[in-house]
Amino acid sequence: MVHDNNLCIGCQACNVACRSENKIPDSVYRLQVWVKQEEYPNGSLGYEYHRQSCVHCENTPCVSVCPTKASHVNEDGIVLVDNDLCVGCLYCVAACPYQARYVHPVTKAPDKCTFCHESRLSRGEEPACVTVCPTEALVFGDLLDPKSKINKVLSERVTYRQKERLGTKPKMYIVPNHKGGINS
Amino acid sequence: MTQMLSRRSFLKLSSTAAAVAGLSSIPGTLGAMEEAKKQYKGNTKFTPSICEMCTSSCTIEARVEDGKGMFIRGNPADKSRGGKVCARGSSGFNQLYDPQRLVKPIMRVGERGEGKWKEVSWDEAYTFIAKKLEDIKQKYGAHTVAFTARSGWNKTWFHNLAQAYGSHNLFGHEATCPLAYDLAMDDVFEGGISRDFGKAKYIINLSHNVFEGIVISYARQYMDALAHGAKVISLDPRFSTMAAKATEWHPIKPGHDLPFVLAFINVLINENLYNKKFVEKYCEGFEELKASVAEYTPEKMAVECDIPADTIKRMAREFAKAAPKAIFDFCHRVTLTPQELELRRAIMMCNALVGAIEQEGGYYLNKSAAFYNKYLGENDPKAPVLKKPKTPAYPKVEVPRIDRIGEKDSEFFLCKKGNGIVTLVPHAALNELPGVGYKLHGWFIARNNPVMTQSNTENVIKALKAMDLVVVFDIQVSDTAWFADIVLPDTTYLERDEEFTASGSKNPSYGVGRQKVVEPIGECRPGWRVAKELAEKMGLGAYFPYKDIEDYRLQQVGDNLDLLAKLKATGSASFGVPLLLQDKKSVAEFVKKFPSAASKVNEEGTIDLPHKIKLFSPELETVSKKGALHYEPYKYKEADELYFINGKSAVRTNGHNGNNAWLNNLLDDAAVWIHPKTAERLGIKNGDKIEVYNKYATQKGKALVTKGVREDTVFAYFGFGHISKDLKRAYGKGVNSNSLYSPLVSPNSGMNLHVVGVKVKKA
Numbered sequence: 001m002v003h004d005n006n007l008c009i010g011c012q013a014c015n016v017a018c019r020s021e022n023k024i025p026d027s028v029y030r031l032q033v034w035v036k037q038e039e040y041p042n043g044s045l046g047y048e049y050h051r052q053s054c055v056h057c058e059n060t061p062c063v064s065v066c067p068t069k070a071s072h073v074n075e076d077g078i079v080l081v082d083n084d085l086c087v088g089c090l091y092c093v094a095a096c097p098y099q100a101r102y103v104h105p106v107t108k109a110p111d112k113c114t115f116c117h118e119s120r121l122s123r124g125e126e127p128a129c130v131t132v133c134p135t136e137a138l139v140f141g142d143l144l145d146p147k148s149k150i151n152k153v154l155s156e157r158v159t160y161r162q163k164e165r166l167g168t169k170p171k172m173y174i175v176p177n178h179k180g181g182i183n184s
Numbered sequence: 185m186t187q188m189l190s191r192r193s194f195l196k197l198s199s200t201a202a203a204v205a206g207l208s209s210i211p212g213t214l215g216a217m218e219e220a221k222k223q224y225k226g227n228t229k230f231t232p233s234i235c236e237m238c239t240s241s242c243t244i245e246a247r248v249e250d251g252k253g254m255f256i257r258g259n260p261a262d263k264s265r266g267g268k269v270c271a272r273g274s275s276g277f278n279q280l281y282d283p284q285r286l287v288k289p290i291m292r293v294g295e296r297g298e299g300k301w302k303e304v305s306w307d308e309a310y311t312f313i314a315k316k317l318e319d320i321k322q323k324y325g326a327h328t329v330a331f332t333a334r335s336g337w338n339k340t341w342f343h344n345l346a347q348a349y350g351s352h353n354l355f356g357h358e359a360t361c362p363l364a365y366d367l368a369m370d371d372v373f374e375g376g377i378s379r380d381f382g383k384a385k386y387i388i389n390l391s392h393n394v395f396e397g398i399v400i401s402y403a404r405q406y407m408d409a410l411a412h413g414a415k416v417i418s419l420d421p422r423f424s425t426m427a428a429k430a431t432e433w434h435p436i437k438p439g440h441d442l443p444f445v446l447a448f449i450n451v452l453i454n455e456n457l458y459n460k461k462f463v464e465k466y467c468e469g470f471e472e473l474k475a476s477v478a479e480y481t482p483e484k485m486a487v488e489c490d491i492p493a494d495t496i497k498r499m500a501r502e503f504a505k506a507a508p509k510a511i512f513d514f515c516h517r518v519t520l521t522p523q524e525l526e527l528r529r530a531i532m533m534c535n536a537l538v539g540a541i542e543q544e545g546g547y548y549l550n551k552s553a554a555f556y557n558k559y560l561g562e563n564d565p566k567a568p569v570l571k572k573p574k575t576p577a578y579p580k581v582e583v584p585r586i587d588r589i590g591e592k593d594s595e596f597f598l599c600k601k602g603n604g605i606v607t608l609v610p611h612a613a614l615n616e617l618p619g620v621g622y623k624l625h626g627w628f629i630a631r632n633n634p635v636m637t638q639s640n641t642e643n644v645i646k647a648l649k650a651m652d653l654v655v656v657f658d659i660q661v662s663d664t665a666w667f668a669d670i671v672l673p674d675t676t677y678l679e680r681d682e683e684f685t686a687s688g689s690k691n692p693s694y695g696v697g698r699q700k701v702v703e704p705i706g707e708c709r710p711g712w713r714v715a716k717e718l719a720e721k722m723g724l725g726a727y728f729p730y731k732d733i734e735d736y737r738l739q740q741v742g743d744n745l746d747l748l749a750k751l752k753a754t755g756s757a758s759f760g761v762p763l764l765l766q767d768k769k770s771v772a773e774f775v776k777k778f779p780s781a782a783s784k785v786n787e788e789g790t791i792d793l794p795h796k797i798k799l800f801s802p803e804l805e806t807v808s809k810k811g812a813l814h815y816e817p818y819k820y821k822e823a824d825e826l827y828f829i830n831g832k833s834a835v836r837t838n839g840h841n842g843n844n845a846w847l848n849n850l851l852d853d854a855a856v857w858i859h860p861k862t863a864e865r866l867g868i869k870n871g872d873k874i875e876v877y878n879k880y881a882t883q884k885g886k887a888l889v890t891k892g893v894r895e896d897t898v899f900a901y902f903g904f905g906h907i908s909k910d911l912k913r914a915y916g917k918g919v920n921s922n923s924l925y926s927p928l929v930s931p932n933s934g935m936n937l938h939v940v941g942v943k944v945k946k947a
Contacts, residue, residue, distance in 0.1 A: 007407060009395040009425050011834040016274035016846055021255050026849060037423070037892055045892055047428045131257050134268040134400050135407045179428070 001056075001115070001130070002153050004175040007137035008049040010035040014129030014138065021119050021128035028102045030054070030113045031129055046179040049137075054079060054100035054113035055162060055170035062092035062101065071110075077143070077171060078117050083109045097163055098170075115140070143171060210661065210910050211301045212290035212673065215283030217706055224248070224281070226678075226702030232259050232755025233699040236677035237272035237279070237844075238837035239335055239357075240399045243755055244269055246276070246678060246701045253277055254678070254701070259755050264401040271835050272398075275846040279676050280702065284843060284912060285660050286673040287706025296649050296667045299909050306707065309670055310721040316653045316669075317349060317722065320626050326350030327581050329626035329653070330609050332357070333711075337682045337697060338630045339602055341715035342657075346628070347578040348719060348727035353585050353624070355604035360637045363605075364524035364933040365514045367598040371525075371804065372532045374795040376550035378689055379511050381405035383545035386506030387416045388499065390441050390531070392515035395425035397832030415506075417499060419444065419491065421519065421829055422857060422899045423892030435894045437490040438519045438827040439820050439939035445530040446815055447485035447496045448503075448512075450477045452537050455497075457504035462539030466793050469800025469811075473533065476800075476812035488817070507538035508766075509545030519829050520938035522818050522930045525598075529801070530813050536797045542766035549793075551763060552688035559763070559791065561780020567692040567759035568747055570684055570740045573729045586612040586620050587934065595808055595932050605934030607638055610647035610927070626653035630711060631674060635663035635907055636839025639936035640880060640927035641920060645907075657714060660843060661910035673708040680710035681733045684740050684751055690762035696751040712736065765791040808932055821941020826862065826898050828876065828942040830921035833901040842903050842914035853917040854901040855888035858944065862896075863889045866944055873947040876900075876919055878940060880926065884947055885919040898944060 010033050018024065018031045031053040038046050056079050063071045063079065070085035071092050081092075086109040093101045093110050104111040116127040125131065130140045141150035159173040209216035226248030235242045235256075243259035254277040260267035279285065289309040294300030304312070320329055330353040331346035333339040343354045358366065369377050381387065382405035394402040410416060410429060418430035419441070427433040436444060452458045453474050463470050482493035503510050512534040521527065532547070540546030549555070553567035560566060587605035588594040596605050611617060613624040627648065638644050648654055648667040656665040657672045665671040682697030704710075709717075716728040730736040741748045750757045761777050764770040768789040775782050784791050805811025821827060835850040836842050856876060858868060868874060870889040875882055876898065883905060893899045904918025921938075928937045 006429075007411070009398075009403065009407075009429070009834070011395070011398060012271040012850055013269060013274055015850070016271040017255075017257075017269070019846060020253065020274050020277055023253050026845060037890060039891065045423050045428070045433070047425065128255065128257075131267070132269050132274055134270055134398060134403050135395075136266070136268075136404075 001127075001171065002139040002150060002157070002159065002173045002175060003049075003051045004137045004139070004157065005049050005177040006175060007135045008033065009135055009137075010047060010049050011134060013132045013134055017128040017132040018113070021116060025105050027105060028111075030111070040179065044179065046177055048177060051172070051174075052099070055098050055168075055172035056113075056115065058169035058171065059167055061095040061097060061168065065091040065095040067091070074117070076117075076121075078115050079112075080114055080117060081110055081112070083107055086110065097166055097168065210284065211303045212286050212288040212671070213283060214281070214285050214287050214706060217287060224702045224705055226254070231699050231701045232261070232696060232753075233677065233701065234682075234695065234697060234755075235269065235273045235276065236698070237276055237841055239361075241336065242269060242273060242400045243695070244273060245755065248702055254280070258400065261754050262756060264404070266400075266404055268400050268404070270398045270400065271850065272837055272841060272844075272847060275841075275844050276676070276678055278844050278846045279659070279841065280678050280705070282660075282843070282845065284910065285676070286658070286671060287708050288673060289707070290661075290671050292669050296654070296669075297645070299666065301671075304670075306709070306717070309672060310718050312670060313653075313655055313718060314721045317626070320652055321350065324622065324625050325583070326579075327353060327583055328622055328624050329353070329628060330355060330586070330612075330624050331628045332606055332609070332630065332632045332634070334631035336685070338657075338711045340683060341711045342628065342630045343602060344575065344727055345715045345719050345724070348575075348724040349722065350579045350581065352581045352601070353604070354602055355606035355609065356602060357606060357632050357637065358603040359605050359607045359934040360634075360639075360936055362516060363599065363603060364935050365516070365528040366603070367525055367933055368514065368528035368532055370598055371801050372529055372536070372798050373549060375555070377532070377547050378550055379513060379547055380545050381511060381513075382408040383509060384409050384511045385414050385509040385545060386503055386511070387414060388503060388512045389416060389418050389420075389426060389430065390436070390513065390515045391420040391424070391518045391831070392513050393420070393424040393426045393831055395429060396834045397516065398834055415502065421827070421894050421897045422831060423890075424831060425834070434491055434495065437488070437894070438829045438897055439521045439818065440489040441518055442521065442523050442527045442530060443480065443485040443488035443815050444491055444496065445527065445534065446477050446480035446813060447482040447489075447493070448500050448534060449473070449530060449537065449813075450480050451482060451497050451500035452504060452534065453477065455501070457500060458537040459507065459539035462541070463537060466541070466797055467536055467799050468796040469798055472800035472812050476814060480815060488815075503534070504538050507546070508540040508543040510538060510540045511535065511546060517832075517938070520930075520935050522928065522937060523816060524930050524935040525933040526810070526813055526815075533799050533813075536799065541797070542764050542793065544764065544767060548690060548764055550688045551691055553686060553692040553759065555688060555794075556692050556760060556763070558794070559774075559781050559784050560778050561783065563780050564778040568694075568741070568744050570686045570694070571742055573736065573739045575727045575729060583622060584620055586617055586624065588619055591619070593807060596934055597803065597807060598932070599934065605929065606632075606634070607929045607934055607936050609634070610638065610644045611929065613647035613650050614643075625651060627651050628655045629664055629668075630657040633658075633662045633664045633839040635667065636903065636920075636922065639922050639925035639938070641907070641923040642881065643927040657711065659708070661908050663839065663907040663911070666908035666910065672714055673706070674714075675704045675708045675710045678702055679704040679708065681737075682710075683712070683733065684737055690764060691758055691760045693756060693758040694747065694751060696755045699752070699755075765793060804932065810932065820939045825878065825941030825943055827894070827896055828878075828898055828900070828921070828924055828940050830900050830902040830938060833903065836901070836903045838903050840903070842906055843911040845913060848913040851901075852913065853886065854904050854919070856885045856919055856944070857888050857890050857893040857899040859893050859895040859897075860889050860891060862898075863887060866946070868944070868946055874944055875947045876924065876942050876944050878924055878942045880940075881923040883919040883923060898942065
């Protein structure tokens with residue numbers, strides 16, 4: 001997935017659509033967009049939009065620490081939790097460098113963004129956040145398909161990934177804000 | 185508490201508690217209903233409909249996952265909105281299934297505003313209202329009851345009821361919101377206009393914050409324009425999301441937009457930047473305009489609006505150069521001032537002067553069926569016109585309306601009777617207005633919340649308390665319902681069918697209105713049914729010649745059943761091809777589609793505009809001596825006060841959905857923005873509890889210290905500080921901006937003022 005900071009307006013449509021589609025209890029969230037006012041070196045102001053959610057690493061700390069293989073990566077590269085295998089040790093919650101996991105208040109198992117794997121991808125639909133995003137700041141698709149829209153976007157826009165130094169290789173790409181001085 | 189529990193367990197808890205203690209739930213609400221009756225049944229396939237979380241009426245579709253919830257998305261068939269919704273649109277399910285929503289009629293048993301209610305049956309409610317209305321009619325006359333209905337659907341039903349009963353005091357919400365630019369369009373263009381943002385190369389935006397006060401199609405078009413390299417200039421006292429996305433941000437002085445625009449026109453004319461050919465052919469009143477703006481030089485106006493003269497000149501030059509792909513956005517709300525009508529007229533004249541009319545990337549005239557059909561020849565098919573059921577003539581009212589619309593010398597003559605100057609209602613309840621001759625004694629309010637949305641809350645509440653009858657039709661005990669005698673539960677938009685709509689942009693279009701996604705919960709009833717049943721109780725059934733909404737829709741389409749089927753299946757329909765009269769390519773396409781329209785094409789390959797664009801208004805000159813544009817400085821504040829302004833948040837709509845659990849969790853107590861230098865001077869730190877006060881009210885809030893607001897200004901989001909204690913999540917949280925505003929009703933436009941002086945101190 002790509003999150004374009006230039007197109008994002010921080011409206012939280014993604015946040016609420018995720019809550020609605022995935023029946024997320026009110027006290028927790030799979031996805032939020034954190035809005036922060038920045039003052040850039042040239043003195044101008046801007047807003048930075050941070051998508052706070054699972055970044056679906058390729059090299060996954062949460063899966064590595066899971067003693068029961070409840071946390072796993074499926075064939076599409078999506079990081080998931082199998083509640084039936086989970087013993088609730090919460091190692092994964094501690095291991096995630098992105099603070100993307102929470103304990104579901106009802107199941108007591110860790111839960112997180114699944115790219116709507118169970119609710120939407122299986123029906124051939126895009127994740128709820130992508131479906132509703134008013135300004136199309138989110139692009140979703142198959143990274144292995146060279147002709148996919150997401151690969152086209154990745155070839156056209158400069159992107160970075162969060163905490164790349166950790167070697168986690170997230171599949172969440174971010175287009176930085178042009179206003180910050182980086183043009184793509 | 186709700187934040188710690190899942191909604192399901194919360195519902196369970198609240199109903200159990202109600203059953204045991206019998207007092208924790210508000211009478212008539214969903215939370216007070218038996219568990220078994222709360223289940224909802226609905227369509228598991230996507231149903232196309234229209235959102236009602238705000239008034240933008242975006243196209244949506246929704247599906248129910250039985251017993252699990254609902255997913256709402258934009259209608260993918262609607263290209264202008266791209267199948268998208270905002271956070272408010274996504275949270276519709278939460279409104280539908282909110283334990284605090286009203287699902288039974290309730291009647292006041294204590295004093296107004298005391299919050300003591302009893303549940304009553306619909307028949308009891310109708311009987312009560314019918315008797316009270318009859319009493320007022322006998323004692324003071326039916327015209328002393330004002331009827332306010334939110335724009336669109338509810339107006340059809342409740343304005344019909346009002347006129348059948350004998351009142352011509354009909355209102356919408358417009359005077360608190362878009363009225364001034366609607367009036368300006370009618371004056372300058374003799375009809376509605378739209379903006380082709382997506383194709384524009386240069387846009388000037390005065391506080392029109394489409395990225396927070398979201399209209400999906402506008403937000404997408406603005407973003408499109410930016411992505412294609414358009415220059416967007418934001419003039420806003422606050423650093424809004426629009427200001428952040430814009431190419432340039434200029435913090436203009438609150439309430440001083442008009443001097444900026446007048447100087448802008450001055451430059452367009454004096455530097456010969458205007459399109460002489462276009463102005464000569466399609467405009468009238470140029471000489472009067474030229475004379476009236478001569479004194480408003482950029483140098484003189486720069487002092488007023490706080491934008492440097494050179495910047496004004498540069499923008500005017502850039503704007504003229506970009507024309508016809510240039511838009512001076514006539515904007516929504518801005519910082520409402522006493523000269524709203526002049527401001528919007530002046531903005532629209534900028535686009536006319538550079539000829540950015542009826543071409544891509546500029547303004548275009550809205551083309552309803554009647555407009556479009558005028559250009560079609562005899563042999564061409566015509567755009568269908570929706571019909572209305574025939575009703576008996578309404579009783580004639582001999583006295584003027586409170587806004588005197590319809591009288592020869594009414595200053596509000598530009599305003600349509602169905603809109604009216606609703607901001608005058610509180611004044612007319614408290615005093616006999618000049619030339620009116622009576623006071624209002626009753627207020628019937630359908631889906632409008634004047635206690636939150638009109639300026640000067642105290643004045644509105646005082647008026648409500650002075651009334652003999654206050655009826656509110658709403659989905660919750662809104663801040664206005666809090667002061668009502670009786671509150672009737674409306675359906676949420678996901679539970680009702682509505683009449684079909686017809687509108688026009690570049691070509692005529694039609695909408696399904698709303699379609700039911702789930703069966704109504706509890707005893708709530710839709711507006712078309714409530715108005716009809718109440719009318720029948722009052723012996724006025726003949727004015728409602730339809731069995732139900734399906735029957736009404738059938739009467740609307742007549743024999744055009746294809747249209748009916750298409751609307752129900754896809755949510756919308758359009759006729760013909762987009763038409764821009766001054767665009768050769770568009771006109772050629774139009775003629776290709778409708779060959780007999782060729783006779784309307786002029787020698788340049790375009791079509792002449794149907795009316796002259798008025799740069800001077802003879803009508804306004806006759807009534808108010810305001811035909812030309814003039815700037816009248818207004819004293820908003822004392823020297824030791826700060827400007828106070830408000831604006832929209834992306835997760836809350838005006839006075840309407842602040843109590844929605846999901847939205848409220850996102851932003852429940854919006855802070856007051858204050859500049860670091862001002863904060864330091866006042867000894868205020870970020871997050872401090874503060875008091876914002878003036879002669880009208882004192883509001884408690886917290887401070888957000890930020891460079892995103894002018895030093896002389898404080899800003900708060902609108903729609904906070906709810907007054908109804910039955911809106912338990914939103915009650916009392918945040919600063920209620922309207923309580924701080926003056927009750928002034930602006931001349932000619934009837935708009936409220938949204939700039940006022942305040943002082944701020946640490947609480």
